[in-house]
Amino acid sequence: MRSIFFSVLFLTAPALLSAATPNVLLLYADDLGYGDVSCYGSKMISTPNIDRLAASGLRFTDGHASAATCTPSRYAMLTGEYAFRKKGTGILPGDAQLIIEPGRTTMASVLKRAGYRTGVIGKWHLGLGSGSMDWNGKISPGPLEIGFDHCYIMAATGDRVPCVYVDDHRIVGLDPADPIEVSYKTPFPGQPTGKANPELLRVHPSHGHDQFILNGISRIGHMKGGKSALWKDEDMADVFTQQAVDFITAGKDKPFFLYFAAHDPHVPRVPHPRFVGKSGMGPRGDAILQFDACVGRLLDTLDQHGLAENTLIILSSDNGPVVDDGYQDEAVEKLGSHLPAGPLRGGKYSAFEGGTRVPFIVRWPARVKAGVSDALVCQVDFPATFAALMEQDFKDTTAPDSMNVLPALLGESKTGRDHLIVQAGPLALREGTWKYIEPAQGPKKNKNTNSETGADPAGQLYDLSTDLGEKKNLLTEQTERAAKMAAKLKELRGVVR
Ligand code: NG6
Ligand code: CA
Numbered sequence: 001m002r003s004i005f006f007s008v009l010f011l012t013a014p015a016l017l018s019a020a021t022p023n024v025l026l027l028y029a030d031d032l033g034y035g036d037v038s039c040y041g042s043k044m045i046s047t048p049n050i051d052r053l054a055a056s057g058l059r060f061t062d063g064h065a066s067a068a069t070c071t072p073s074r075y076a077m078l079t080g081e082y083a084f085r086k087k088g089t090g091i092l093p094g095d096a097q098l099i100i101e102p103g104r105t106t107m108a109s110v111l112k113r114a115g116y117r118t119g120v121i122g123k124w125h126l127g128l129g130s131g132s133m134d135w136n137g138k139i140s141p142g143p144l145e146i147g148f149d150h151c152y153i154m155a156a157t158g159d160r161v162p163c164v165y166v167d168d169h170r171i172v173g174l175d176p177a178d179p180i181e182v183s184y185k186t187p188f189p190g191q192p193t194g195k196a197n198p199e200l201l202r203v204h205p206s207h208g209h210d211q212f213i214l215n216g217i218s219r220i221g222h223m224k225g226g227k228s229a230l231w232k233d234e235d236m237a238d239v240f241t242q243q244a245v246d247f248i249t250a251g252k253d254k255p256f257f258l259y260f261a262a263h264d265p266h267v268p269r270v271p272h273p274r275f276v277g278k279s280g281m282g283p284r285g286d287a288i289l290q291f292d293a294c295v296g297r298l299l300d301t302l303d304q305h306g307l308a309e310n311t312l313i314i315l316s317s318d319n320g321p322v323v324d325d326g327y328q329d330e331a332v333e334k335l336g337s338h339l340p341a342g343p344l345r346g347g348k349y350s351a352f353e354g355g356t357r358v359p360f361i362v363r364w365p366a367r368v369k370a371g372v373s374d375a376l377v378c379q380v381d382f383p384a385t386f387a388a389l390m391e392q393d394f395k396d397t398t399a400p401d402s403m404n405v406l407p408a409l410l411g412e413s414k415t416g417r418d419h420l421i422v423q424a425g426p427l428a429l430r431e432g433t434w435k436y437i438e439p440a441q442g443p444k445k446n447k448n449t450n451s452e453t454g455a456d457p458a459g460q461l462y463d464l465s466t467d468l469g470e471k472k473n474l475l476t477e478q479t480e481r482a483a484k485m486a487a488k489l490k491e492l493r494g495v496v497r
Contacts, residue, residue: 024257029316031322032264053299057362062375064422067319079106080398080401093184094161099127105399117255119150161212162180162182173229174229180229217233234271267325315360350452351453353468353470436459461474
């Protein structure tokens with residue numbers, strides 16, 4: 001009797017995962033542009049796995065990251081608060097403190113509250129710890145203090161120290177006899193640097209990136225020790241993907257939320273040898289193929305475990321594309337006619353659409369019909385939208401910018417947000433298909449990347465319905481509309497929590 005009772009319980013346990021509580025898998029690329037995948041029109045790069053996702057899902061043509069660089073974009077996505085509201089949310093060094101207050105509501109804590117097993121694997125770049133960090137001890141606070149049950153991350157980026165993985169609260173594979181030290185101020189005596197020892201490099205910087213050397217690639221910042229814990233760039237995508245496979249398959253009694261934060265195609269672009277030369281576009285293209293393959297492996301994992309039907313997948317990118325982002329990696333030379341931002345102007349670092357409008361695909365076979373949507377949606381909406389999915393009351397004052405766009409994500413509504421602020425240097429306001437970029441001083445081109453910043457001292461107004469490429473500034477033709485949008489931006493900017 002008892003054993004029957006238990007086996008019935010056991011058999012029915014997976015049913016807890018009802019259609020209302022799908023697994024949620026966020027597949028997040030780093031610096032992947034709107035035009036970098038074939039289902040968004042690229043003829044030069046073929047991304048069959050992302051295309052497979054799009055073919056069975058809903059592909060958004062106006063989906064956004066909230067900022068044109070990583071840290072502010074991820075800060076907004078996790079917290080539901082635009083990063084421009086909070087100081088210290090620009091691109092962080094690898095030894096920065098955690099910029100999200102422990103215990104604060106995040107996209108992960110919303111799902112954790114609903115009984116989900118939550119995890120983040122991959123690139124973090126939101127800071128760790130609360131003061132000067134001893135990397136050899138317990139690394140906290142971090143993801144586990146803001147809603148994740150598990151993490152397997154790198155602290156910042158592949159081009160920043162420390163070049164190690166952190167599993168929950170500890171560095172992976174660290175030998176206590178060889179402790180790690182990190183400094184963004186001064187080099188450690190006796191350590192070679194990219195600047196002093198270019199003869200040790202196999203990938204040379206084009207700007208910056210001339211400090212600590214690992215695997216023949218110089219990075220930003222200095223570190224010493226931790227030899228047994230240092231990552232190998234070529235294996236990074238496989239390491240993260242294997243961790244993700246393990247997380248997905250670890251326990252089927254609870255629904256899971258996994259934020260899979262891939263590093264590709266961010267610099268340094270050092271894909272595994274099996275992708276080298278495969279795109280014909282050099283390491284940047286090869287790294288995109290590697291990201292696509294990771295997506296494929298995770299889709300296969302869901303299929304193998306019968307999880308695909310009731311898993312809500314969102315695929316997107318943290319900001320738009322960049323070609324030369326600091327290494328001489330042939331990205332410029334081998335670009336050919338490929339347009340990383342597709343029909344959009346600008347890219348990473350830019351207030352033009354290419355800065356934040358990114359691939360944005362939703363797939364949930366049990367609920368979402370395949371198709372294409374032009375609803376305006378943004379990653380800052382994830383906290384409120386996940387709360388709506390969980391039928392939670394979401395009146396969180398720490399997430400003032402997060403809107404419930406669930407009906408749009410599920411394809412039940414054709415409209416998403418009526419307005420959106422995106423952040424590069426200048427802020428820009430979208431209302432419908434209108435785009436207003438606030439007046440901004442500063443160079444029109446980023447001196448390092450040679451890409452457009454979107455700065456113009458007079459301000460700009462574009463009608464994206466007829467001018468997606470933001471070529472014709474209508475500021476002086478439509479002064480009334482521009483003034484209204486400027487006033488609205490000012491008002492929205494003043495919202496305090
Ligand atoms: C810039 C780096 C760039 C990249 C970026 C962050 C230099 C000259 N450039 O400062 O290579 O690391 O920061 O990218 O150091 S992000 O996608 O994480 O925002
Ligand atoms: Ca990025």
